[in-house]
Amino acid sequence: MKKIVSLFLAAMMVLSLAACSGNSGSAPAETTAAAETEAVTEAAAETEAVTEAAAETEAAETEAAETEAAETEAAAEGEETTIVLAAAASLKYVFDDKLIPMFQEANPNIKVEATYDSSGKLQTQIEEGADWDVFFSAGMKQMTALQEAGLMNDDTVKVQVTNELVLIVPKGNEKGIASVQDIVNADTIAIGDPADVPVGQYTQATLEELGLWDAIQEKEISLGTNVTEVLSWVAAGSADCGFTYRTDAIQEADNVEIIEGLAPATYPIGVIGSSTKQEAAQAFIDFLGTDEALQQFTDYGFTLPE
Numbered sequence: 001m002k003k004i005v006s007l008f009l010a011a012m013m014v015l016s017l018a019a020c021s022g023n024s025g026s027a028p029a030e031t032t033a034a035a036e037t038e039a040v041t042e043a044a045a046e047t048e049a050v051t052e053a054a055a056e057t058e059a060a061e062t063e064a065a066e067t068e069a070a071e072t073e074a075a076a077e078g079e080e081t082t083i084v085l086a087a088a089a090s091l092k093y094v095f096d097d098k099l100i101p102m103f104q105e106a107n108p109n110i111k112v113e114a115t116y117d118s119s120g121k122l123q124t125q126i127e128e129g130a131d132w133d134v135f136f137s138a139g140m141k142q143m144t145a146l147q148e149a150g151l152m153n154d155d156t157v158k159v160q161v162t163n164e165l166v167l168i169v170p171k172g173n174e175k176g177i178a179s180v181q182d183i184v185n186a187d188t189i190a191i192g193d194p195a196d197v198p199v200g201q202y203t204q205a206t207l208e209e210l211g212l213w214d215a216i217q218e219k220e221i222s223l224g225t226n227v228t229e230v231l232s233w234v235a236a237g238s239a240d241c242g243f244t245y246r247t248d249a250i251q252e253a254d255n256v257e258i259i260e261g262l263a264p265a266t267y268p269i270g271v272i273g274s275s276t277k278q279e280a281a282q283a284f285i286d287f288l289g290t291d292e293a294l295q296q297f298t299d300y301g302f303t304l305p306e
Contacts, residue, residue, distance in 0.1 A: 079109065080110070080111055081109060082110075082111040082112075082113060083110060083111070083275075083277050083280050084112075084113045084114070084131070084132040084134070085100075085113070085114040085115070085132070085133070085136065085284070086117075086125070086132045086135050086136070086272075087116055087135075088117075088118070088119045088136060088137055088138035088139075088198065088226075088267070089116045089117055089118060089138075089228045090138055090163065090227045090244075090247055090248050091116065091136055091138075091267075092114075092116045092228070093251050094247070094299075094300040094302070095114055096114070099288065099296055100112045100114065102287075102292070102296070103287050103293075107283065107284075107287070112284060115132070116226075116228075117225075117226055118138075118193075118196055118225060118226040118227075119137040119138045119142040119196075119197075119198045120142060120197055120198070121225070122135065122137070122142070123137070123145060123146060123196075124196070126146060126151055126272060127146070127149065127151065129274070131274075132272055132275070133271065133272055133275040133280070133281040133284075134270070134271055134272065134285065135152070135269070135270060135272055136160065136268075137198070137267065137268055137269075138199065138245070138265060138267055139198030139201065139202075139265065139266065139267075140268055141198070143157060143268040143270065147270075151273050151274070152270045152272060152273055153270060153271040153272070153275075154270075156271040156281075156282060156285060157268055157269070158268065158269060158270070158285075159267065159268050159305045160267050160268065160269040160288060160289075160297075160305075161267045161297050161302040161303065161304060161305065162265060162266055162267060162302065162303045162304070163245045163247055163264070163267060163302055163303070164245065164246040164261045164262070164263070164264055164265060164303070165203060165206060165243060165244075165245065165246075165263040165264075166243070166245065166249055166259070166260065166262060167179075167180050167183070167241060167242075167258070167259045167260045168231075168234050168241065168242055168243070168244055168257060168258055169234065169241045169256065169259055170235065170237040170240075170255065170256060171254070171255055171256060172237075173257060173259075174240075175187075175240045177240070177241050179259065180207075180210060180212065180259070181210075181212070183216060183241055184212070184215055186216075186219060186239075186240035187219065187220060187240055188219065188221075188222060188238070188239045188240050189216055189220070189221050189222070189239060189240065190222045190224060190234055190238075190239035190241070190242030190243070191203045191221060191222075191223065191224065192223070192224045192226065192227055192229075193223040193224060193225060197224065197226055197227070198265065199226075199227045199230065199243065199245060199265070200224070202243075202263055202265055203243040205263070206243075206263045222238075222239055227244050227248050228248065230242045230243065230244050231244045231249065231256070234255075234256050235252045235255035236255075241259075245265060246261065246301050250300070250301045266305075267302075269288070270285075271285065
């Protein structure tokens with residue numbers, strides 16, 4: 001509105017200057033009149049354009065306010081809110097089988113939708129503006145990167161559970177692999193892609209520490225896009241051995257055998273900063289810290305941070 005007034009005053013000033021110019025006798029009356037008319041027309045057009053823009057802005061602000069008020073009213077009336085959980089693939093079993101149903105039973109007004117993949121891929125999608133509410137990573141690297149980019153609500157981030165990197169083989173173990181040192185006897189090895197899959201990053205770091213990473217580079221190495229893919233290859237016998245989390249291997253106990261536990265894996269959780277449902281997202285995280293929820297995590301093979 002202030003801009004409109006300023007433009008109007010500017011238009012009046014143009015008219016005054018034009019009038020003064022006409023009174024000076026330096027230009028014919030017809031030329032002066034034409035200039036005055038053109039100045040008035042231009043000022044009027046610009047004022048009209050600004051007025052329309054201001055009206056559109058005001059309408060948009062009104063609509064946003066009405067939407068926010070409607071959401072607040074809906075929440076007060078107990079209408080359903082949906083939050084989206086972006087979680088590491090290794091969390092799928094416990095969430096789909098137990099935790100999401102349990103939470104929704106206790107909180108009927110909050111629906112939870114989940115998307116699972118490697119933590120690295122989920123991180124990238126959050127950086128690209130994915131409309132999600134909670135991030136549950138299988139590694140601190142991905143969570144820390146998002147925090148440093150200002151994309152997480154730092155006050156909500158915490159380590160929820162821990163897991164363990166394990167060496168697995170197909171049932172039958174035809175290569176006679178009895179320890180991690182025996183992976184040199186394998187022809188095919190399945191690991192998560194270290195580029196963006198936490199289980200692959202844990203695997204590479206562990207094998208480097210054991211002096212085995214370079215030794216297996218001559219082998220046929222299958223790089224999985226997430227831990228579930230690695231598990232499926234070993235379970236199907238298309239890989240002689242592989243590296244997954246203990247929680248995933250437990251779910252395929254009929255088809256794979258755990259040979260050795262190798263390294264801990266840390267799982268942080270937090271509310272995504274861009275979430276428009278911060279309270280509902282925090283309520284979900286709070287539920288995951290209850291005794292009944294933690295029991296489900298341990299039942300599925302996770303351990304609790306000390």
